Amino acid sequence: MYPAVYSLHLHLEDQHPVTFRANDDLINIVNLDRSRKSMLTEFFALNRVDENAKRLLYKEFLEYYVWNQQNKDWTPQKKKTVIGRIVTANPFEGKRYYLRILLNHVRGPLLFDDLKIVDGVVAPTFRKAATMHELLQRDSSLEDCLQESSLYQMPSSLRRLFVTILVYCNPTNRMELWKRFEQDMSDDFKSTEDSISNVRTQVLKSISFTIESMGKDINSYHLLDDDICFDEEEFQSREIDDELAVEILEEDIAASQSLNNGPGGTGKTFLYRALLATVRSIKLVALATASSGVAAPILPGGQTAHSRFKLPLDTDERNTCCVSKQIALANLLRAAKLIIWDEAPMTRKQHIEAFDKMLRDINDSDVTFGAKVVVFGGDFRQVLPVVRKGTRQQQVNSSSVYSYL
Structure with a gap:
């Protein structure tokens, strides 16, 4: 006040x-x-x-x-x-x-x-x-950022910011930042846990889960003097539990009975939601992704394909998705009974190939996409044609639009 x-x-x-x-x-x-x-x-x-x-x-x-x-x-x-x-x-x-x-x-x-x-x-x-100006040399800017955020951010948001700083800003004083802001990041757990050690464990679990979702390991940041260890079975199941907790709308469940006579204007999204609701309603894991951040939130529980599958930024054929067999994301992908990828024609061929290699690897399978049911969708009319330069004019090879998948 x-x-x-x-x-x-x-x-x-x-x-x-x-x-x-x-x-x-x-x-x-x-x-x-x-x-x-x-x-x-x-x-x-x-x-x-x-x-x-x-x-x-x-x-x-x-x-x-x-x-x-x-x-x-x-x-x-x-x-x-x-x-x-x-x-x-x-x-x-x-x-x-x-x-x-x-x-x-x-x-x-x-x-x-x-x-x-x-x-x-x-x-x-x-x-x-x-x-x-030497404003970045002592990491004071990162500390200032966390300090200001701690005044009004919820602890969960502050933990996400802390992880973002760890992963993308590479601070040199990670342990000092942890010690200074541990209490601010712990407030939501203090009312539910009965000891200081349990509060710290829950905070570190939350931080570790977010770090792992970015393809990293919390122990590589040395927040404590010793390695941080959790109940592996409990920790690995969290991503699966989060997916199973995605809200299922009644209208989406009913959509599966109306696929042949849906109301005017319904199309791919109508089908995606029906498929997701049907699989999730019987307590199975279904993952919804899209190539763009605009389309992903339209699907319940949707994420971008780059975020969900840790696709490589470069498109070299040797690059692979950053998903280890041991991390929680690998468990989630192994548990998935359905994977939907909207706007697939808008992504690069190398990304889909890397996705295929990753699923084969974590599922120990030689079958395409690790024997998973994968639904690719999109509009090929949104794909730009490949333009080849001729001697007098530019000619469009129309077959190239369809060849890269």
């Missing part, structure tokens, strides 16, 4: 949100002067004309200025005790995250690009500028 805390906008250049009514003309909205303004853009603008503003960090602005939402500008005020907090950015967000670090340490920038200038040298990226 006191002191008051206000969030400050954080966005990359020309990527701030604009509010408008549903029936407004978008061209007029884009052309309005106020549509080009945000707290951050007007912070830069005021620095260009106000010497007092140039002495302040972005987060200190609310002590001397008040944001007028109607006029989209900063108005001077008498100094008061107000805490300005720049909207949190996850290290996985890249440019936006490093922009936030610079805004917390650089005074008086006039433009986004001014934040890249360090001792007269223009850095190519925000990350490089943060490095030149």
Whole structure:
């Protein structure tokens, strides 16, 4: 309640949100002067004309200025005790995250690009500028990120952020970060566990499960002096339990009786949901995936194929999915009776081949896809044809559209 805390906008250049009514003309909205303004853009603008503003960090602005939402500008005020907090950015967000670090340490920038200038040298990226300012050398930015998040994030969200930092940011002080934020990440378990050791075990299990879902091992990060061990059978079954707990809608179960006369407009998704509901309703594991993050959430329990199968980012024929036989994901894939992959024609042939090799490996099978039932779906009309250059004109080899599967 006191002191008051206000969030400050954080966005990359020309990527701030604009509010408008549903029936407004978008061209007029884009052309309005106020549509080009945000707290951050007007912070830069005021620095260009106000010497007092140039002495302040972005987060200190609310002590001397008040944001007028109607006029989209900063108005001077008498100094008061107000805490300005720049909207949190996850290290996985890249440019936006490093922009936030610079805004917390650089005074008086006039433009986004001014934040890249360090001792007269223009850095190519925000990350490089943060490095030149020595803001990344002691991992203080990661600690600041966790500290701010601990003030308002739920413990489960804080644990996910902690894992993201471990996996993608490679901090040098992992054990120190764990010791400092262990209590903040433990609050939800304190009410259900009867001892401190049990609370710690549950927190580490949660962290380990998330790390393993990213294809890593918690012991490679050395959070404790000794290796972290759990009841392997209990731990390995968690992914399967989570899949079996996916909600099954009555309308999806009923859909299996209407496949030949579905209502107008139903199609692939209608079929996918019917298949998933039928398999899950008899307590069997069915996995729903899609090639894009837009299509995946449409399916109950859906994930992207890259996330679920740990597909390689490179498409070299020698690359394989990052799934060991010993991890929980391998158990889940072995237990799956049905795997659905929507938008399959939009993925690369090498990804499907890597998926095939992985299923054969973890199932100890020479049969295609490890003898699993795999449903590939999608619209081949969404696949771009392969264009080959001729001597006079570009010719399209239409057979190439179908050959890569």
